[in-house]
Amino acid sequence: MALVVFKNWLIKYWHWLLLGLMAIIFFIATASFNYFTQSADFVKWLSPDESANYNFTKLYAQECRLMFFEKYNLLADNILHPRSIRSDFGWLKPVSFLGIILIYGKIASLTTYKIIPFLTPFFAAIGIIFYYLLIKEIFGKRNAIMSALILSVFPPYIYYSARSMFHNVLFIVLLAISLYFACASVKNKKTATDINKIKGKAVNILPNLFAGLSGAFLGLTIITRTSELIWLIPIWLIIWLFNIKKFGLVKLIIFIACLLFAITPAMYWNKILYQSYWRGGYNEMNQSILNIAGAGSGILKNGAVNSAAIKNGLIEIKNNVFHFGWQPYKSLKMLYFYFAKMFYWIFWPAFLGFLLLFSRIKKWRTKHYVYLIALFTAAAILIAYYGSWDFHDNPDPRSRTIGNSYTRYWLPIYLGAIPLAVIFLVKLSNIFKRKILVYGLRILMISIIFFISIRFVLVGSDEGLIKSAQKQLAVRTEYEQILNLTEARAVIVTQYHDKLLFPARKVIVGLFDDPNMIKEYAILAKYLPVYYYNFTFPQKDIDYLNNKKLPDFDLKIEAFAEVTKDFMLYKLSLREETIATVKQSEE
């Protein structure tokens, strides 16, 4: 009897069992990257963005603050700070968007800061389930389960879940949750009306609740990566316009109210940190917003009488929206490298899947139109916007690896393409008539995708997870050695190691190429021990610095200790005569 019940349950819910299992395995696998490369006294990150996000999240969780004070910045023109952190009058503040810091910080404040490195894997695992639910609403259960399985091994999704203080996976998960609740809020569910009858009048509590949740999660999505509004606004407008009748006014008001509620914490902190509710840590972005607003009001003021004003205004808006240029050819080239070539096993099936779907356009329902129009709009903007940039996250500018930022910025495109790839895979498996062969071929295809994807994310490039983990383990010795060699209040000038040494040491990201910076090093050397940590200089470079460049600033440089084969710690100190003058003036 029990066996029959279990069998029936299994037949009905096997996909949930599979999905739950996949989510758990995904969480364990991605969380293990940080678990094995970090320890209680060594929580370090491979990039400055992650490092800054972690440090501010921990600070917010423990002390409910988002600023450190570094008094020596008042003497040294605010140069004492690592990358991705800025200094305003000595206060070190985040440069990036505040969403991940506030969301993870709040969770950590209720539990412990030790869970921070594992929150992205956790959210990503939840994301697999919501992705399934979302795709199920649009393409049905079969497509959804296969898409979710492919997502759980999709290299950038794994990679940026393991590199857990990047905000891209959190962003895409929150967006998927928001989109799912939006779908659920316009779905005709009889139960929603029947069970909530009050005095014989049907009250649609569930759809309204879903609309509110959709708005709240969209708000969290926005504060996590505000710059994505450039494509989020158009796609949400498309979704709303197609569902304007079903969504109605009440749900719209609830949606907007919840959205505003969710963005309030970020606005509050923006005001404290950057003196405006709408400004963020990126100065370029703040300037762009001001320029766009200025150009917009210019068009409104002069547009009626002057067509040149409209044209100039529009050009100004275009230049600011596409802050890093508008290069369609380059964008397409990047799309080719970072999708068609890098993830060919998704791109080509997705392309063919789209053609298949397009061939059945007469059978499309509204949701298919919405999905494809929104996807193509988002893809066009993302490709044009980020494709025109030059990202060199990898020190080798010619290398095209998973660690380059295109892969994380284009996550929405990849995730949108997976269900199209599944359409093709399903069609391909349907060439067989016998069920066992159909399922067999599907399992085989998914297994091949699993194998290619896992291989790619682990060892596929110089930035594969295994290589990254090895790098992370190797820098630990370097870190401990530098801490042992330097004083707790020491300043270290470095080009790459700021992410490693901050906040244990005060850091400056710099070289000897800027006289203004050297002037500040000299000021700091009067009060603090100053070191320089970078590639080992040949003796002639040391002589050049000591004889030509540094004497103007009363500084000298000398080798202090060889830390690794390539990297040397140098001591920057004042020349003897300057020290004597400083002592005299102090007396």
Add this chain to the structure above:
Amino acid sequence: MIISIIAYSLSLIFLLFIFISGFSLIFSVLSFAPWVPSRARDLKRIFKLADLRPGQIFYELGCGNGRVSVYAAENFNVKVIGLEISLGLYLVCKLRQLFNRGGKLEFKFKNLYKENLASADVVYFFGMPNVLNEKFCLKLKQELRPGAKIISYSFKLHDWQPKVIDKPSEKDLPIYLYEI
């Protein structure tokens, strides 16, 4: 029938829990202080005064939701003991303890007058002025060993002269440091 009995039993247990929680909350408010969490931004100041050394024992009397105790356990290599008499808040503390395993953090559902503080190096609390009275001071004086630190958030101890009063600006709440 069985389902109804289970449902009624669960409801009764729940009501009992609510009653005990409410009663213990009122008792805690009257006996020491209402639950007003120490400001997160003041934690740095508190622990600067505490000057904890590895291996020391830190007591928090009336630990509320455990914020100060958890901070101490996470940031200093010390043994932390938090006492709380309000059942609901104690359960929150126990929940937070799940994420801080390793034996450094301990929460006790206990009246502070029933705990012997002899092993404490630093004792921290937020108590109302009327309960920081002779009885409370006598307990501290009798039980704490010489050199032990007492940190009182916001309110002074009755008739005791603080060693340090930390109040950086008008907006900040004072923190008083005493030493036995």
